[in-house]
Amino acid sequence: MPAISIVVISDPVCPWCFIGALRLSQAISLYLKTVCSRDIIITKWHAYHLDANTPTQPLVSKMASKWGIDEVPAVKTRLNSIAKREGLEFNFNSTIGNTRDAHRLEKLGRKVGLEMEVAMEIMRMYFLGGGDITSKNDLVNAAERAGVDRNEAREWLQGDDGGEEVDAEVAEMQRLGVKGVPRYVINEKFTVNGAEDVGDILEKLVMAREEALGQESVDL
Numbered sequence: 001m002p003a004i005s006i007v008v009i010s011d012p013v014c015p016w017c018f019i020g021a022l023r024l025s026q027a028i029s030l031y032l033k034t035v036c037s038r039d040i041i042i043t044k045w046h047a048y049h050l051d052a053n054t055p056t057q058p059l060v061s062k063m064a065s066k067w068g069i070d071e072v073p074a075v076k077t078r079l080n081s082i083a084k085r086e087g088l089e090f091n092f093n094s095t096i097g098n099t100r101d102a103h104r105l106e107k108l109g110r111k112v113g114l115e116m117e118v119a120m121e122i123m124r125m126y127f128l129g130g131g132d133i134t135s136k137n138d139l140v141n142a143a144e145r146a147g148v149d150r151n152e153a154r155e156w157l158q159g160d161d162g163g164e165e166v167d168a169e170v171a172e173m174q175r176l177g178v179k180g181v182p183r184y185v186i187n188e189k190f191t192v193n194g195a196e197d198v199g200d201i202l203e204k205l206v207m208a209r210e211e212a213l214g215q216e217s218v219d220l
Contacts, residue, residue: 002212003040009183011050012102013133015079018123020182020195022086027201035206043116047103047169048181056097056134093130100166105139107162117146
C-alpha cells in the first residue's frame with residue numbers, strides 16, 4: 001500500500017490556487033474511489049506570496065491598479081466564467097493584503113490534522129464570502145468552519161506561531177526561483193503546474209503510485 005505525498009505550493013489570494021485546490025481535491029477523491037481506497041494520500045501546504053508588499057485594500061482597487069479601472073468588469077467576467085465551471089461564483093467584495101497570517105493558520109491546521117480543510121475554508125472565505133484575508137476574525141471563522149477550535153485559532157493568530165516556518169517556506173520558493181502558483185509536487189518527483197484538469201492531476205497520482213509500487217518490489 002503506497003503512500004503518496006503532495007506538496008501544495010499556493011497563496012490563498014490566487015484565484016487559480018483556489019480553482020486548482022478544488023480540482024486537486026476532486027482528483028484525490030476520484031483516485032480513492034477508482035484506483036485504491038486503501039492508499040494513503042498526504043497533502044502538505046507550502047507558503048508562497050504572490051506579492052508580500054500588497055497593502056490592505058479592497059480587491060477591486062487592486063484589480064484596477066493592475067489592469068485599469070475600465071478593465072475590471074471584463075476581468076470579473078473572465079474569472080467568474082472559470083469559477084462557474086466549478087459550480088461557483090466569485091465575490092469581489094473581498095479585501096486583499098499580506099497573506100502571512102493566513103499561511104500561519106494553515107500551519108495550525110497541519111498541527112491538528114486539518115491542514116487542507118483550513119486552507120480550503122480560508123479560500124472560500126476570501127473568494128466566495130467576500131472576506132478580508134488580513135482579518136484575524138475572518139481567519140478564525142474560517143478555521144472554525146474547518147473544524148479547528150475557535151479559541152485555539154484565535155490564540156495562534158494573536159502571537160506569531162507558525163511564522164518562522166512560513167517565512168522559511170517563502171524564502172525557499174524565492175531561492176528556487178518559483179514564479180507562479182499553484183504548483184503540486186507529488187512524491188518529490190511528479191509536478192503539476194497551474195490549475196490543471198482533474199484528469200491530468202489524477203494521471204500524475206497514478207504515475208506516482210506505480211513508481212512507488214515498483215520501488216516496493218525492488219526493496220523486497
